[in-house]
Amino acid sequence: MNTLITPIDLPQPARVIFGAGTVKDVGRWLAERGISRVLVVSDPHNAARIEVLGLTVQPTVWSDLRSEPDTGHLAAVLELAESVDAEAVIGFGGGSAMDLAKLAAVLPKSGQSFMEVVGPEKVRRKGALLVQVPTTAGTGSEIGTRALVTDPETSAKCAVQSLHMLADLAVVDPDLALGMPKALTVATGVDAMAHCVEAFTNKKAHPLIDLYALEGIRLVGRWLPVAAQDGHHREARAGLALASLYGGYCLGPVNTAAGHAVAYPLGTRFHVPHGAANALIFPHVLAYNAPVAPEKTALILSALGLAASCDQDAVFAAAHGWCRDLGCEMRLSAYGVTESDMMVMAREAHAIRRLLDNNPRDLSEADILAIYRAAA
Numbered sequence: 001m002n003t004l005i006t007p008i009d010l011p012q013p014a015r016v017i018f019g020a021g022t023v024k025d026v027g028r029w030l031a032e033r034g035i036s037r038v039l040v041v042s043d044p045h046n047a048a049r050i051e052v053l054g055l056t057v058q059p060t061v062w063s064d065l066r067s068e069p070d071t072g073h074l075a076a077v078l079e080l081a082e083s084v085d086a087e088a089v090i091g092f093g094g095g096s097a098m099d100l101a102k103l104a105a106v107l108p109k110s111g112q113s114f115m116e117v118v119g120p121e122k123v124r125r126k127g128a129l130l131v132q133v134p135t136t137a138g139t140g141s142e143i144g145t146r147a148l149v150t151d152p153e154t155s156a157k158c159a160v161q162s163l164h165m166l167a168d169l170a171v172v173d174p175d176l177a178l179g180m181p182k183a184l185t186v187a188t189g190v191d192a193m194a195h196c197v198e199a200f201t202n203k204k205a206h207p208l209i210d211l212y213a214l215e216g217i218r219l220v221g222r223w224l225p226v227a228a229q230d231g232h233h234r235e236a237r238a239g240l241a242l243a244s245l246y247g248g249y250c251l252g253p254v255n256t257a258a259g260h261a262v263a264y265p266l267g268t269r270f271h272v273p274h275g276a277a278n279a280l281i282f283p284h285v286l287a288y289n290a291p292v293a294p295e296k297t298a299l300i301l302s303a304l305g306l307a308a309s310c311d312q313d314a315v316f317a318a319a320h321g322w323c324r325d326l327g328c329e330m331r332l333s334a335y336g337v338t339e340s341d342m343m344v345m346a347r348e349a350h351a352i353r354r355l356l357d358n359n360p361r362d363l364s365e366a367d368i369l370a371i372y373r374a375a376a
Contacts, residue, residue, distance in 0.1 A: 095139025140248020
């Protein structure tokens with residue numbers, strides 16, 4: 001079917017506010033609606049500065065998030081949300097905090113457990129207003145309908161997708177990321193880029209989403225090296241915040257593909273930060289896909305400011321060098337991954353069909369293992 005006439009649904013929050021200094025609009029927006037019981041889901045760093053939200057009421061704050069969320073984190077958040085009978089939930093932090101906030105807005109007193117809503121559109125309703133305020137520029141979760149939570153028993157990331165988890169208000173204030181450490185800046189920036197790249201080369205790719213994807217890649221290519229060197233560069237922070245937002249638009253109707261699937265076991269098994277795992281895997285998957293998506297691969301390289309032919313070796317060298325020059329760790333051995341680990345990881349990654357089935361070129365378990373070995 002011609003992609004120009006293929007139906008596509010691009011859900012958007014009721015309201016998106018973007019720009020420096022806009023974070024204070026959160027309190028005003030809630031006050032206009034007479035909201036008095038507010039739960040903020042955050043991390044220790046951001047919980048220490050919740051005054052920037054401009055809230056006119058004293059919120060309840062959950063801030064025990066120090067890694068990617070698992071079912072234990074979720075249980076604690078849901079228990080607190082139910083005990084305070086939250087009228088509004090604010091996700092204030094990175095994608096992990098915002099994903100937990102989504103679930104805290106829909107699950108308390110719903111009669112549904114987390115495992116009952118894993119999958120697409122199983123959530124029955126939203127029980128509280130949802131406000132999303134990103135403080136990094138990577139996931140685009142502020143405008144997304146998905147939440148990812150790891151099950152420690154299986155080391156699998158469980159994905160919930162629901163229109164009920166779409167934010168009622170998303171406030172993207174790039175100034176919130178000023179001074180963010182270089183490692184976190186790079187990891188989140190590469191994550192935003194990966195969302196755009198994997199949507200752009202996706203089997204479900206669509207011209208409407210391609211616009212966001214390619215511009216998101218261009219913004220990361222232009223501004224991530226600047227922000228990595230100068231953590232207080234406001235224009236660079238704004239460019240990356242916009243790239244992350246565009247990546248969020250890509251995730252809704254299209255989603256990611258093999259890059260994320262192959263990277264996931266690094267996070268669940270070795271607790272490698274999500275963006276760092278994506279950076280390590282990105283050159284391998286981009287090169288692997290190049291033979292079946294040569295024109296788009298060339299556009300991706302150009303958007304990143306890289307000159308290379310679409311020969312697989314040249315694509316890999318260009319993408320690998322770009323990540324390496326940003327300071328990304330590009331070897332699995334640095335994280336203690338062994339050959340036996342790779343075999344288990346390949347099996348786990350190959351089972352993530354919701355992403356692998358989007359990839360423009362099929363990957364067998366052996367193909368994934370070969371990528372891990374090449375990255376060793």
